[in-house]
Amino acid sequence: MLLVVASISAFTVNSSKGYKVGDEASDFKLKNIDDTMVSLADYKDAKGFIVVFTCNMCPYSKANENRLIALDKKYKKKGFPVIAINSNDSEVSKGDSFEAMKVRAKEKGFTFPYLFDEGQEVYPKYGATKTPHVFILNKKNDKLIVEYIGAIDDSSRDENNVKERFVENAVDALLKGEKPTKTDTRAIGCSIKDKRRR
Amino acid sequence: MYKAQFFLLIVLVLFSCKKMPKESTESKEVTITTLNYEQLKPLLHKKDDKTYVFNFWATWCMPCVKELPAFEKLNEKFKDKNVEVVLVSLDFLRQIESDLKPFIKEKKIQSKVLHFEDSNEQFWIRDIAENWSGSIPATLIYNAQKRKFYEQSFSYEELQNELQTFLN
Numbered sequence: 240m241l242l243v244v245a246s247i248s249a250f251t252v253n254s255s256k257g258y259k260v261g262d263e264a265s266d267f268k269l270k271n272i273d274d275t276m277v278s279l280a281d282y283k284d285a286k287g288f289i290v291v292f293t294c295n296m297c298p299y300s301k302a303n304e305n306r307l308i309a310l311d312k313k314y315k316k317k318g319f320p321v322i323a324i325n326s327n328d329s330e331v332s333k334g335d336s337f338e339a340m341k342v343r344a345k346e347k348g349f350t351f352p353y354l355f356d357e358g359q360e361v362y363p364k365y366g367a368t369k370t371p372h373v374f375i376l377n378k379k380n381d382k383l384i385v386e387y388i389g390a391i392d393d394s395s396r397d398e399n400n401v402k403e404r405f406v407e408n409a410v411d412a413l414l415k416g417e418k419p420t421k422t423d424t425r426a427i428g429c430s431i432k433d434k435r436r437r
Numbered sequence: 438m439y440k441a442q443f444f445l446l447i448v449l450v451l452f453s454c455k456k457m458p459k460e461s462t463e464s465k466e467v468t469i470t471t472l473n474y475e476q477l478k479p480l481l482h483k484k485d486d487k488t489y490v491f492n493f494w495a496t497w498c499m500p501c502v503k504e505l506p507a508f509e510k511l512n513e514k515f516k517d518k519n520v521e522v523v524l525v526s527l528d529f530l531r532q533i534e535s536d537l538k539p540f541i542k543e544k545k546i547q548s549k550v551l552h553f554e555d556s557n558e559q560f561w562i563r564d565i566a567e568n569w570s571g572s573i574p575a576t577l578i579y580n581a582q583k584r585k586f587y588e589q590s591f592s593y594e595e596l597q598n599e600l601q602t603f604l605n
Contacts, residue, residue, distance in 0.1 A: 298497050369572030393559055425562035427527055430500055430572040
């Protein structure tokens with residue numbers, strides 16, 4: 240009983256870890272679907288990044304794939320490329336293997352890197368809990384500062400019903416040298432699959 | 438030998454006949470009510486003498502489906518102890534007929550199932566629990582004295598232990 244309570248409270252502490260807006264984000268080096276290794280440091284000219292934790296199987300991720308492509312097309316040339324990361328354990332979620340990621344990216348025509356968080360070390364650092372989960376990073380004196388955490392927009396299920404584009408508004412503000420007005424938004428998503436948490 | 442087999446056959450036929458009417462009532466049309474947040478919220482804030490266990494799930498959510506038997510077991514074991522388990526499905530509207538109803542029927546879900554659909558996620562996720570990032574499975578346990586939200590999966594033991602802290 241005590242052990243269980245201890246492990247549950249340990250989990251609660253764990254889940255509240257991760258970045259908050261204003262924190263400095265760390266870089267990573269992960270394998271992309273084209274078999275190259277990708278780090279944020281590779282993007283010398285980037286002003287920042289739209290980092291999104293996503294996956295192959297989750298219906299909320301699928302419902303947002305087109306929106307991610309649109310975001311990348313619009314903001315890559317302005318200096319804020321989309322970097323997608325799949326942190327699911329493919330032993331738990333079979334459809335999220337590296338090979339399956341390649342297939343999905345090709346099917347959808349991803350214009351952005353789709354990285355495999357093989358050791359599942361990146362998502363706990365960021366504090367990502369679900370897919371999709373967006374972290375907007377802004378480069379400042381060579382540091383990556385977290386400026387926004389949350390949803391892509393206000394209609395996660397249905398892109399035809401979007402009224403407020405949170406990520407676009409946040410990046411637009413950063414491009415103007417301003418702080419985003421909304422920095423913490425919520426949407427339902429699929430929990431990131433990690434057998435170590437059970 | 439043949440006699441024994443025949444006897445067995447008779448028993449089987451009788452047994453299956455006996456079960457028939459029960460099964461047919463079980464497989465009667467599943468009805469699901471869809472609520473918006475205005476309708477759901479009062480159910481999350483009742484002030485009676487019961488303890489409520491609200492599990493947020495969906496048929497497409499693998500860890501949710503995996504933990505459902507724990508909630509079913511909890512419902513079975515505690516329904517006479519003033520505990521009510523409610524399974525709040527976040528399936529997409531178009532999935533109610535194609536996925537949710539067949540799932541409830543096939544798994545013979547005994548706990549109360551509600552379907553919840555409200556586009557104003559920015560409001561209701563935080564209103565249900567300030568610290569909920571939005572991932573499912575997630576569970577709310579509450580009664581008139583105590584309230585706790587869990588953005589995690591449960592085993593039966595973990596769930597029962599948590600519930601006990603509300604009953605003591």
